[in-house]
Amino acid sequence: MSYVLAPFTPFLAEELYHNLTGDKESVHLKDWMPAGRVNELVVQDMEQVREYVNQALSLRAKERIKIRQPLASVTIPTLGEFVNFDDILTEELNVKKVIQGSELSLDLSLTPELKREGLMREVVRHVQAARKAAGLNVDDHIELSLTVAVAKDGELEKAINEHERTIAAETLTDHYVDNPDGFDTTVAVDEESLRIQLKKSSK
Structure with missing residues (x-):
């Protein structure tokens, strides 16, 4: 790595080379x-x-x-x-x-934060599937509503609220809205029921 860095960051490359090898000769004098x-x-x-x-x-x-x-x-x-x-x-x-x-x-232990991030990933997957089922193009932006219809422990709704920006970014959501007049489906996420409503954004 020091050899590769040498032409671009000579001082850093020199320090790395000496620290890693103990060789006192300059890395710039070494053959490749x-x-x-x-x-x-x-x-x-x-x-x-x-x-x-x-x-x-x-x-x-x-x-x-x-x-x-x-x-x-x-x-x-x-x-x-x-x-x-x-x-x-x-x-x-x-x-x-x-x-x-x-x-x-x-490390297989799941903290509440990791668990909610996993739930968020499931939500993104289901929204992407809903986009496809609605016949949208991959670059179409949407308006989206996510409603936890049957809650088990509140973690799914918390995950959605906690990661709403990531969900929006990965699903090309311009706005979260109430009951958009468009595609409507209900899916199961970790034993909870999630209603997904979306339509192509007018933006």
């Missing part, structure tokens, strides 16, 4: 590693991170936790040297952070 060797190491890192993803997804499936449900963290034995494992694992596994530890594991 042969391209074939770099490619081989990148491939090895990618194979390793893919194995971590597969193992963690298997753990999710075993515990019956959907991928749309965010989790706090994943712990893995090694971090990539040539590939950014953090970005790949947080995206592929829907976790908040990556921790290095002795063996691969998932």
